[in-house]
Amino acid sequence: MKNLLIAQSGGPTAAINASLAGVLEKAFASPRIDTVYGGIHGIQGMLEGKVMSLSDRFAGNEKDLKRLYFTPDMFLRTCRYKMKSLNEDETDYKAMAELFRKYDIGYFLYTGGNDSMNTVAALSGYVKKQGLDVKVVGVPKTVDNDLVGIDHTPGFGSAAKYVAATVREVMLDTCLYPFENVAVVEIMGRDAGWLTASAALSPIEGWDVSPVILLPELPFEKKNFLEKVEEKLKKDRFCVVAVSEGVRYEDGTYVSAGEAKNDSFGHPLLSGTGRVLAGMIKEKTGAKTRSIELATAQRSAGHFSSATDLDEAYNLGYKACEYAINGITGVMSSLRRISDEPYKVEYETADVAEIADKVKNVPADWIDPQKAFVTEDMIRYLKPLIAGEPDIPIRDGLPDYIVM
Amino acid sequence: MKNLLIAQSGGPTAAINASLAGVLEKAFASPRIDTVYGGIHGIQGMLEGKVMSLSDRFAGNEKDLKRLYFTPDMFLRTCRYKMKSLNEDETDYKAMAELFRKYDIGYFLYTGGNDSMNTVAALSGYVKKQGLDVKVVGVPKTVDNDLVGIDHTPGFGSAAKYVAATVREVMLDTCLYPFENVAVVEIMGRDAGWLTASAALSPIEGWDVSPVILLPELPFEKKNFLEKVEEKLKKDRFCVVAVSEGVRYEDGTYVSAGEAKNDSFGHPLLSGTGRVLAGMIKEKTGAKTRSIELATAQRSAGHFSSATDLDEAYNLGYKACEYAINGITGVMSSLRRISDEPYKVEYETADVAEIADKVKNVPADWIDPQKAFVTEDMIRYLKPLIAGEPDIPIRDGLPDYIVM
Numbered sequence A, B: 001m002k003n004l005l006i007a008q009s010g011g012p013t014a015a016i017n018a019s020l021a022g023v024l025e026k027a028f029a030s031p032r033i034d035t036v037y038g039g040i041h042g043i044q045g046m047l048e049g050k051v052m053s054l055s056d057r058f059a060g061n062e063k064d065l066k067r068l069y070f071t072p073d074m075f076l077r078t079c080r081y082k083m084k085s086l087n088e089d090e091t092d093y094k095a096m097a098e099l100f101r102k103y104d105i106g107y108f109l110y111t112g113g114n115d116s117m118n119t120v121a122a123l124s125g126y127v128k129k130q131g132l133d134v135k136v137v138g139v140p141k142t143v144d145n146d147l148v149g150i151d152h153t154p155g156f157g158s159a160a161k162y163v164a165a166t167v168r169e170v171m172l173d174t175c176l177y178p179f180e181n182v183a184v185v186e187i188m189g190r191d192a193g194w195l196t197a198s199a200a201l202s203p204i205e206g207w208d209v210s211p212v213i214l215l216p217e218l219p220f221e222k223k224n225f226l227e228k229v230e231e232k233l234k235k236d237r238f239c240v241v242a243v244s245e246g247v248r249y250e251d252g253t254y255v256s257a258g259e260a261k262n263d264s265f266g267h268p269l270l271s272g273t274g275r276v277l278a279g280m281i282k283e284k285t286g287a288k289t290r291s292i293e294l295a296t297a298q299r300s301a302g303h304f305s306s307a308t309d310l311d312e313a314y315n316l317g318y319k320a321c322e323y324a325i326n327g328i329t330g331v332m333s334s335l336r337r338i339s340d341e342p343y344k345v346e347y348e349t350a351d352v353a354e355i356a357d358k359v360k361n362v363p364a365d366w367i368d369p370q371k372a373f374v375t376e377d378m379i380r381y382l383k384p385l386i387a388g389e390p391d392i393p394i395r396d397g398l399p400d401y402i403v404m
Helices: A016-029 A042-047 A054-058 A062-070 A091-102 A114-129 A156-174 A194-201 A222-236 A273-285 A307-325 A376-386 B016-029 B042-047 B054-058 B062-070 B091-102 B114-129 B156-174 B194-201 B222-236 B273-285 B307-325 B376-386
Strands: A002-008 A033-039 A051-053 A105-112 A135-140 A181-187 A212-214 A238-244 A288-293 A331-340 A343-351 B002-008 B033-039 B051-053 B105-112 B135-140 B181-187 B212-214 B238-244 B288-293 B331-339 B344-351
Touching: A002 A016, A002 A042, A016 A033, A016 A054, A016 A062, A016 A105, A016 A307, A033 A042, A033 A054, A033 A105, A042 A091, A042 A105, A051 A054, A054 A062, A062 A307, A091 A105, A091 A114, A105 A114, A105 A307, A114 A135, A135 A307, A156 A181, A156 A194, A156 A238, A156 A288, A156 A307, A156 A376, A181 A194, A181 A273, A194 A212, A194 A238, A194 A376, A212 A222, A222 A238, A222 A273, A238 A273, A273 A288, A307 A331, A307 A343, A307 A376, A331 A376, B002 B016, B002 B042, B016 B033, B016 B054, B016 B062, B016 B105, B016 B307, B033 B042, B033 B054, B033 B105, B042 B091, B042 B105, B051 B054, B054 B062, B062 B307, B091 B105, B091 B114, B105 B114, B105 B307, B114 B135, B135 B307, B156 B181, B156 B194, B156 B238, B156 B288, B156 B307, B156 B376, B181 B194, B181 B273, B194 B212, B194 B238, B194 B376, B212 B222, B222 B238, B222 B273, B238 B273, B273 B288, B307 B331, B307 B344, B307 B376
Parallel strands: A002 A033, A002 A105, A105 A135, A135 A331, A181 A238, A181 A288, A212 A238, B002 B033, B002 B105, B105 B135, B135 B331, B181 B238, B181 B288, B212 B238
Antiparallel strands: A033 A051, A288 B288, A331 A343, B033 B051, B331 B344
């Protein structure tokens, strides 16, 4: 009998806790696992010894496990700490091995995106070399959907559903006036345009209206963009733009330039792209323009999550625990799409060394720059991921979320 | 047998079409009403002769009436046109009287906020003087909840539910990091802080965390505000601020000053308050700060509307039609609260002359400036308005909205 340790890392999604619920259900049911511990604030917190017993908190508590499943963000909190590479500095690896020994950990599950899969790869290699019997398995998550080795990431479907519904509602709101009216919705996604592309699901059947979609995979061309907006204004008298926060000019300059700063991973922190575009449109067309910045609200919108997404996130967590128990290490719990219609996936493992530091962008042939939209391939890909409305527990008119 | 004309005006809400559905159900069932017409783009469109038959579109079409009930914004579109006062210029009144004659209108229902009730008051007086037998009844709506003569306005409850859920989710998102983190959510409401106050419903039971709430009814005091944020950061390491777009300094200057422009009613068009506050907080505390600008998304969020709100909006429309049929004119369809718990309202009429040009602000004794929060009276008032989750028709994972 060994203990299991799980932690969460990176940016939140609406489905990370569903994965945690899946891990817990499997771990509580397994005769191979004694206590389930949660590392608080990811690697950074664990290095400071921050660990709690999830067995005490959740074992046998079906009601709170259900609330956990539906609660967005991270029950165990997160960090933006990046471990140095082993060659550079062994300190953190030693400290993690020490923690594993202290808590008699046989299984370590780490939930996160690209950076976290890097940690899983490095740590699983390290413990093997040290002769420590700890199985290390990654549980994927990211609203950006930019992980390789998996058809799509948990958390993405819920964010996509919220974004598509919001852009649909903003279209209904923007179309109302007897004068030219434009709304620009700024959507998360530094380098990968998947979440912005989900605005392509917003059009209403039988209404020949669609948003202008700008993804970071293609260079921003101001002239073409403004022509497209003018074309929509001419046709519909209104226009909604869905733009990724990360769109850049041909030369690599962010459209939001001047407002960009850097976070500790060296990624630019973006905001203001929507405002910059709204200003451009106002100047060129004279139309009334508004910018909508959903920011963190879009990745945490548990009140309109996708049942498909939560279900898959749960399964990926459950399977990750199963893999670890079965002695598999250095992998990420993954899924493969078998068919779009009927939608079907199969669960599998992906080699984490093949995932870390890679980014999955929107394929160029899924973008239609002429229409400032995406292709039918993209629609087919996205559609099943937002399907289904989970039966969210409600208390006094609001989602009954759980906190630590 | 006379015909009925209905139009919609002002800013959209998630419940205006529910009122329209109520009007239609009553009108279709009434032997006193022949055809139901819809005026397109409010007064402005009707003055240009834009009228459609709603009988052709909806009579006997239960499925589309149901979709209409749940669709946010305005099926009949809107305008921002303000009729001149009768003393000033009779032209528009004459033109409306002409339209009433042309379509043999016996009942005119106008849905809107303060400005629209002004129109109802003036127009009902005018037709009476002209000896035209047209009953004019107002149907209230506004996410701002600033109409007098009614306990609360339809549309407000849905927006409040969405705002409260969003602020709850932003709190969960902002609390996650092991460093100081602040989010500022900018909420609609020029002069009345009701919608911003609904953030007071966001705290999670058992979690001693609440947002800082800034309403436009009290002058903004930078020093006190920053002290409050620092206090929250010290206690929780994070802080969420819910601020009305319309907060002003003691001297009347908008906090968003410099970004304010004017619309055709002479109201300042605000945006940027959240960004200004985020900048102040960043400068003072060094904490990571983000600004979230929901803008129009909050008034059009049909995907998370309040069942209580839609139900009341429907009833107010149904009753408005009933009042008109019964010969009542120059009134607004209204409701009075009988009790908070169990929540109970009674439907009644309000004299529209008593409503126009007045604004209902948050009472000073419902605000607690020391805590930067609201009082228990406010919570009791707000709580029932967000109750209930309507069974929204869904198609392919998104609300199945209807358009003209």
